Amino acid sequence: MDTSISNTSDPVRVIQWIIYIPTLVVGFPLNLAALYLLLFRICRWTESTVYLTSLIVNDILLLFSLPFKMYAYQNLWGLSMGFCSFLESLVFVNIYGSIVFIVCISADRYISLQFPFSKGLRSPRKATLVCLAVWLIIFAFTPPVYDLHKKENNTSSGNANETRCFQQFSNNTWQKTWIIVTLESVFMISTVSIVFFSVRVMQILRQLRRRNPLDEKLRDNKSVKIVLTNLVAFLVCFIPYHVAAFVYFLAKNYKEDTEIFHLRQFVHISSTVGSVNCLTDGFCYYLVLKESLLNVQRERGRMSSANMVTTSKRERGTGVDGHTGGKGSIGLAR
Template sequence: MSDNCSFEEVDKLMRSLELVIYVPTFVFGMVLNTMALVVFCILLRKWTESTIYMTNLALMDLLLLMLLPFKMHATNTCWSPGMKPFCSFLENMYFVGMYGSIYTIVCIAIDRYIAIRHPFRARELRSKKISLCVCLAIWGIVLLATSPTYTFGEKRLKEFHCFHEFSKKGWHPALIVSVELCGFLLPATVLVVCSCLSIHGLRESESGSRDTQAGVRIIFSSLCAFLVPFTPCHVGIFLQFLVRNEVITDCEHKKKISLFVQLAMCLANITCCLDALCYYFIAKEVRSTKPQRLSISVRKNTSTSET
């Protein structure tokens, strides 16, 4: 049954949908992330822990965006067997950009949680040097963690579609469990918990104040930039894993899952544009003429709760 299951209709539909999604994502994403780098690196002239993390996020997003033209080309064109090493490199960089963005967003949430809920310890735990080291560590970790996607030793005897035909090695249970747990569930849990505690701390400090509202908007924008694109993506990866391991065998179900996975992966790339919400609020915060107001109010609240 699985041998006779044709995905031609799904692939034909996705060729059109990918153009509709990727072209505006690429254009707006490149513009917004380039502008973000200009603002953070040149115009603001004020490096903080937040701007360092946001700069790293913009770099991750740009890496992801630069691969979209290759994905569009690979969807519509078969690559020759000799292109497999280059394809493997592109696939690896794609996952570096994706999971690098995920962990950078999580680090932003943790950094804010420390600043809001533990303002006195923040003097020890937060610094520009620490933020820079964390960002470098993120690059190193995601490069190492995504290395299993490399398949330089695998030989192709026929033409193939890059980004669409992962080997059996790429769907190994241990790898998928690691991706789901370490790549999504754990970061999502940390992000949600830190965000909820941070929002609670802000609202306790000065409920309804302008600075509090700005802080809440920053946190909600980070949650949106994470949960909206990445949740469907990882649900789709799990469903496709069930298909690859023949847990799901019905042809119609397999077609629907194939469509869902490809569409979810396309939509996951809109995080490159959603992150612009974070850029806007962070830049507004850094340019604020009263940067200490929120910090002072949180310290007062913390001191009161400790006594």
């Protein structure tokens, strides 16, 4: 393939297709099915389901952009650059939305175990407000994405008259130190947070199970599996990209473009690997939805049992009253 069409190599494009096709084929049905269960089967909003809904919507936004991204790496961009920038912003939103929502889910599990009687610390309403704040903040940071392809600043390799998307950003982009510092800081703080919450959840549950070895709720608690699943997905999907972006940023400002070609390929590959979070999040969906469905079934079971007891008492009460009334009538007749 003519290298003038793209600044990525053939092996990189092969890796992208190998990862993106399964991600799309499996990810779309998985996320839509999870959203359907939340909205139409569970119909019960808890802190976990609120955060999970935001995570699902976040993943669907990335999945929407993937077909266009696959096209952009194979061809010159034939659509509007405004739409291109919008799609690129969805990738940014997905990466940092996923990072923050995963941290929120782990933090919520930690708070529920560490402070079980402090109801004021967590509620579905507060979880909703947190999610709204996250969405607003992340989208508020997307405007720089719309400047990635400014022609007056675009001196990167390749024909300046060619229009590309998802690649060949302007050199000016990599000179904005505040962008890379902000992104890397968010990632590092999130990494420390999720590791802390994961370790503490495991420690707290281990202590509780030792004190109450026969407690079924503690044995069935999904918190450890949920935070560990989130932790593994977080580390696998996002560490490579942030390492690649940081190293490339340093090299871009101190070396010629011809000397950093392989680093550029590393950035593209690590970004591709990051999209796998749409699949790895599925394990979190499964655990949270399973827990929610079990809770709903238990609630319905308790309500059904309570209704049966109430109905039985009423029936017994009616039978006694009728019998007493009969005796009274006979006595009066006598």
